[in-house]
Each structure stands twice: as structure tokens, then as C-alpha cells.
Amino acid sequence: MEVKGMKIKVKHDFKDRENNLKLRTVGEIMTVTKERAEYLTNMKLAEIIDVKGDDSETVVETHE
Numbered sequence: 001m002e003v004k005g006m007k008i009k010v011k012h013d014f015k016d017r018e019n020n021l022k023l024r025t026v027g028e029i030m031t032v033t034k035e036r037a038e039y040l041t042n043m044k045l046a047e048i049i050d051v052k053g054d055d056s057e058t059v060v061e062t063h064e
Contacts, residue, residue, distance in 0.1 A: 006037040007050035014045050 010028040015021040024030065029049070032040070040046040 004034065004051070005031045006034055006048055007031050008037050008040060008046040009049050010046050012045050 008030050010024045010026055010030065013023060013025050016024050018036070024045075030046070037046070037048050041048055
């Protein structure tokens with residue numbers, strides 16, 4: 001079974017609790033689970049830029 005993930009772009013520096021408190025910096029691109037992507041975007045730490053495992057080439061961007 002293919003694991004689907006989402007690509008996100010970090011908007012604010014933060015220490016990643018799920019990766020030994022590694023510092024994630026502005027502009028860094030990460031691939032995470034859908035649930036984690038939603039959590040990080042709700043916390044205003046990242047924005048979703050792509051969905052992996054989807055046949056579409058749609059890029060989702062949020063603008064403030």
C-alpha cells in the first residue's frame with residue numbers, strides 16, 4: 001500500500017517534536033502525513049504546497 005503524504009513549506013521557524021527537536025527553518029520543504037500537514041497549517045507554521053500520491057498536478061497555496 002502506498003503511503004500518501006503532503007508537501008508543505010515552512011512559514012515560521014520551529015523545533016520539530018516528531019524529529020528529535022530538529023530546527024525547521026523558513027522556506028524548508030517537507031513531506032508529511034495529511035494529519036501532520038493539517039496540524040502545522042492550523043498552527044500557522046507551514047503551508048500545503050502539494051499532495052503526494054495524487055494523480056493531479058494541483059498546487060495549493062495560501063496567501064495572507
